[in-house]
Amino acid sequence: MLWRFGVVLIAVVGLAACERRTEPTPSAAPVVASKAAPETATPSPTLKAVKARGELRCGVNPGLPGFAFQDNRGRWRGFNVAFCRALAAAVLGDASKARMVPLGNEERIAALRSGQVDVLWRNTSWTFSRDAGQGLDMAAISYFDGQGFLVRQTLNLTSAVELSGAKVCVQANATSAQNLDDYFRGRGIAYTAVVLDSGDQARAAYQAERCDAFTADISALAAARSVMNNPADHVILPDVISKEPLGPLVRQDDPAWTDIVRWTLFALILAEEHGVTAKTAKAMTDGSDPEMRRLLGGEGTFGRLLGLDSAWAYRAVTAGGNYGEIFDREIGAGSALKLDRGMNALWSAQKPGLLYAPPMR
Template sequence: MATGGCERRAETHKPDASEALPARPVALPTNTESPTLAAIKQRGRLNCGVHQGLVGFAYTDNRGAWRGFDVDFCRATAAAIFGDPDAVRFVPLTAEQRFEALRDGRIDVLWRNTSWTMSRDTGGELSFAGVNYYDGQGFLVRRALNLSSAAELNGARVCVQAGSTTELNVEDYFRTRGIEYRPVVVKTEEEARQAYAREACDAFTADISALAAARTTLPNPQQHVILPDVISKEPLGPVVRGGDDQWTAVIRWTLNALILGEELGVTKANVAALERDSQDPRIRRLLGQEGEFGPSLGLPRTWARDAIAAGGNYGEIFERNLGAQSPLNLARGLNAQWSARSGGLVYGLPIR
């Protein structure tokens, strides 16, 4: 995957105590630079929390380089700050580790399939900056069981990850319907996949995107099917520490710039030409030719241009990692642009 011509490979890294940021930055007065952003600039790199290994979202290839949907958002964030998509170190985290890593300052942002829920958002310690993938929870089963619905899983053993909204959702689903089931609770999503693969359970429940990824790793993927039931709403998106509003805005508007880039037809291939030639005021504002939108965030004027140049707009990132150009071959569905013929939930906020 091209990374804007930069050859320095991003590294997996667990920052030591000297690199940690204050666990709870104080609220900022207007026009004062984010303490998180200031620390990142001084350090010279972004510390980005990602999944420890989920095909399509965050994983290392056979050369040890990080790839995936969330990884590309980490690179875009680094590019927005430094103009360099490789100015990032990836910190792989389990579901149980992810929020603590934010609180203690080991990472600056969590780009890892994390559901935006009320309890997580209102505690004051975490701040969600947007949604980069609309998902829902489902069930993976063996085709040989000949099931047409999760409602037929009465008495089934169901593999589920501990300490996640997934565990709570599956309990709600079966309890509401008066269906008996036997949860097989394991610590990590990887352990749940492995348990399902060795037939320690009859079904595996997780976000549908994660099930699609898990199916590609099984010896005979065609022998497994994702049931049509979607039992939850899972708005997945980036998370930062609470109390640093300007840093939250940096992440929110970097995500939005990639979404808006797709809406306006700005791609990795044409961003330089559009920066030079476009007379569309929306594109000129996006690419830093008009206004002071980057500096208002503490970023260069070309922050959005650099983010798009790193790995493309939202649609390019999706298709390469999750869509038709990937082994997962997931349809855009809810993750289509609002203006698409089928109409999705992805909507670019105006830069003006």
């Protein structure tokens, strides 16, 4: 019985093999071309309004040295101001058409949501509640920050945990007060919060010795220290008690405008990564780097995908330089703040940071 079963099995296998040999070899599957990218962007109501009025309205800090402030001639300067001008150059063809609207902490979100400003580019953190609960989007991160503490050198402190029983100046209507309470309460450290309405008031109270320490984003502490009577008498402690991703906030109901703001910032980051500066942008438009030709308008029609022309990124870069040029001039080595790149260095730098932009393709 087993012998018969084996014969049948061999016969079946042999038949199947013959059938496979007699089948024609299938022809290669036809190559299906990938779907072409759309030639035009989804219309942006914000972009339409900006073009109609001929002016970009940027919500900025009323006065934060290095980031947004007015100089002796009344001209707005700073890290965030430079990005606003780059955006105006991209969408309106003229960096001077950016108008800075100074906004305090208590009014900044309402001003953006009501349409008083087109973008909020100031020291405002990306948080869950703002993203999910207030109808806002952070287009991208322009500065990676964290909250710290400024104290007097004479206290000889090495860490914030030594501030037990201290009075700490902090600004109201910001995430700083909650971060401060989370940090000390989580460690069982007693403290007294001296809450002020604005950053300037918190700095003034600290200078008047109404408190032992001043807490805010480290960038804001460096800015505050730079305008004190004796900056060298104050030190920023090494403790970083929070993550504060800062960048341009926009309304959530206009995703096409979000893309424009996001990619204008990414254009400046990519330009630094590829060595494109305000001075070399023109030559690199037709250079050997394909990605930079696409970015700067020398190849392709990528501007159409944003509802802009092909030279949008070229104008953004030449308005005030790439990300690195802006950083060094406004808050880095070439400024009074002299902030280190740190986390804000390019991902590809010798000392890598977190700064990264998607590819231009």
